[in-house]
Amino acid sequence: MKTTELWDTIVIGGGPAGSASAGLLSKKGQRVLILEKQSFPRFHIGESLLPYGNDVLHELGIWEDLKSMSFMRKLGAEFVLGNSAGSHRFWFGKNLPQQYAQTFQVERAKFDKLLLDKACSLGAHHLENATVEDVLFRDDSVEVTYLHQNERHQAKARYCVDASGRTSVVGRSLQLKKSDLGMPKKIAVFSHFHHVHRNDGEAVGHITIVRIPNGWFWLIPLDAEKTSVGLVQMLTDFKAQDLTPEESFNRTVQTHAELLFRMRNAKKIAPFYTEADYTFRHNRAAGPRWLLAGDAAGFIDPIFSSGVMVALRSGRQAAHTVLAAAVRNRPLSWWECRRYTRKFKQMTNVFYFMIRMFYDRHAFEVFMNPSPLLRLPAAVTNLVAGNTDFSWSLFWRVKIFFLLCRLQRWIPISPSLSYKSTIPSSRLQPSF
Ligand code: FAD
Numbered sequence: 042m043k044t045t046e047l048w049d050t051i052v053i054g055g056g057p058a059g060s061a062s063a064g065l066l067s068k069k070g071q072r073v074l075i076l077e078k079q080s081f082p083r084f085h086i087g088e089s090l091l092p093y094g095n096d097v098l099h100e101l102g103i104w105e106d107l108k109s110m111s112f113m114r115k116l117g118a119e120f121v122l123g124n125s126a127g128s129h130r131f132w133f134g135k136n137l138p139q140q141y142a143q144t145f146q147v148e149r150a151k152f153d154k155l156l157l158d159k160a161c162s163l164g165a166h167h168l169e170n171a172t173v174e175d176v177l178f179r180d181d182s183v184e185v186t187y188l189h190q191n192e193r194h195q196a197k198a199r200y201c202v203d204a205s206g207r208t209s210v211v212g213r214s215l216q217l218k219k220s221d222l223g224m225p226k227k228i229a230v231f232s233h234f235h236h237v238h239r240n241d242g243e244a245v246g247h248i249t250i251v252r253i254p255n256g257w258f259w260l261i262p263l264d265a266e267k268t269s270v271g272l273v274q275m276l277t278d279f280k281a282q283d284l285t286p287e288e289s290f291n292r293t294v295q296t297h298a299e300l301l302f303r304m305r306n307a308k309k310i311a312p313f314y315t316e317a318d319y320t321f322r323h324n325r326a327a328g329p330r331w332l333l334a335g336d337a338a339g340f341i342d343p344i345f346s347s348g349v350m351v352a353l354r355s356g357r358q359a360a361h362t363v364l365a366a367a368v369r370n371r372p373l374s375w376w377e378c379r380r381y382t383r384k385f386k387q388m389t390n391v392f393y394f395m396i397r398m399f400y401d402r403h404a405f406e407v408f409m410n411p412s413p414l415l416r417l418p419a420a421v422t423n424l425v426a427g428n429t430d431f432s433w434s435l436f437w438r439v440k441i442f443f444l445l446c447r448l449q450r451w452i453p454i455s456p457s458l459s460y461k462s463t464i465p466s467s468r469l470q471p472s473f
Pocket of ligand 1: 076085090208343
């Protein structure tokens with residue numbers, strides 16, 4: 042086994058969480074090594090960004106690159122019923138400060154490469170095709186064993202940021218406790234298409250979420266031609282259908298008027314991918330010499346596109362936490378670990394409540410028709426844009442929104458929505 046030199050921080054994984062933390066640590070003069078299992082560019086799911094991740098992109102210095110490349114501008118989000126009987130469009134610019142008025146839809150292969158290159162240009166070293174196998178924690182350091190070009194290597198550092206995504210190398214190695222937050226298991230099937238129907242005007246870059254009785258579709262315009270389309274449904278419903286993921290995708294498109302309309306000329310240009318069973322959160326996200334960032338710390342249902350924003354912001358928080366301890370080369374204190382974990386939980390809790398709201402048909406009726414009183418639509422737009430740090434005035438309006446969502450079950454505050462399909466089975470079309 043070959044042992045390399047001592048680093049300040051080793052970052053496991055070169056996705057958004059890893060690149061954000063490595064870039065910001067390097068910017069402050071740390072010697073950082075990123076170990077990445079794959080070779081970039083590589084396909085990854087998670088293509089719709091949220092405006093409240095913009096600050097980190099600015100801090101890393103890639104905002105202008107994103108603007109000058111062919112990424113689609115995202116000015117909002119829309120939610121539509123599968124039978125086309127109801128819809129609601131959000132515009133970030135209407136209710137949010139200028140810096141959050143837009144963000145981007147991104148093909149992750151290009152976006153992640155841009156982020157990783159940026160981290161390296163800020164001074165981080167990186168190794169691709171380097172799979173971390175084991176992490177050993179000592180009082181004053183961390184030893185990481187990784188496989189690279191069929192040889193086992195060991196690297197040492199004072200701190201380790203685990204940004205290895207849902208595989209969570211450190212989480213597994215320390216056998217950290219995790220919770221599924223009481224969320225049912227789900228499965229997603231998705232691909233890229235050409236010739237999917239686009240919205241007119243400025244809404245061309247909106248993400249479209251099509252809500253169907255037991256799940257939802259996303260349609261994310263990635264560039265002038267390409268659209269990412271995916272179906273998310275409960276794992277139990279999927280299994281009960283006795284169909285392959287592709288068959289289930291095709292059948293669901295054919296039985297919902299809105300999807301049939303948007304996909305009528307669609308041509309599939311990539312294979313179908315599937316992801317299953319993905320909600321979890323570790324009870325602890327930091328220890329004396331380690332932190333978990335992004336999906337490695339926890340991941341919840343992607344309905345509100347929170348993943349990359351949480352990865353970028355937790356990656357930044359991990360960097361700040363390491364920097365504070367590194368001044369005296371000391372382990373993170375109990376209090377620092379607790380604060381980091383609490384911040385991660387606070388951020389993901391907001392999405393957790395939104396997700397529960399989305400899957401509750403009564404609450405969703407309030408979301409689709411938020412009362413104009415008390416500037417509730419502005420509060421809901423903040424939530425959809427990923428704002429998780431509430432001012433006092435936003436805090437109580439968000440509380441009222443969730444209260445109305447609960448009351449809707451007993452008192453009809455917003456009009457009720459029907460999910461009944463309008464398509465007779467005789468009109469089923471051939472698949473893609
Ligand atoms: P990742 O992006 O997963 O990066 C982890 C990196 O670590 C990878 O490059 C991997 O190769 C590397 N790695 C893993 N193991 C090792 C190892 N042992 N050694 C070295 N390297 C390793 N998010 C959004 O923001 N918007 C969306 O629209 C969205 N849609 C989604 C749809 C679905 C169906 C799913 C499942 C997720 C979606 N997400 C979305 C979530 C998003 O994909 C993730 O939250 C995001 O990629 C997390 O970034 P990360 O950096 O934490 O992890």
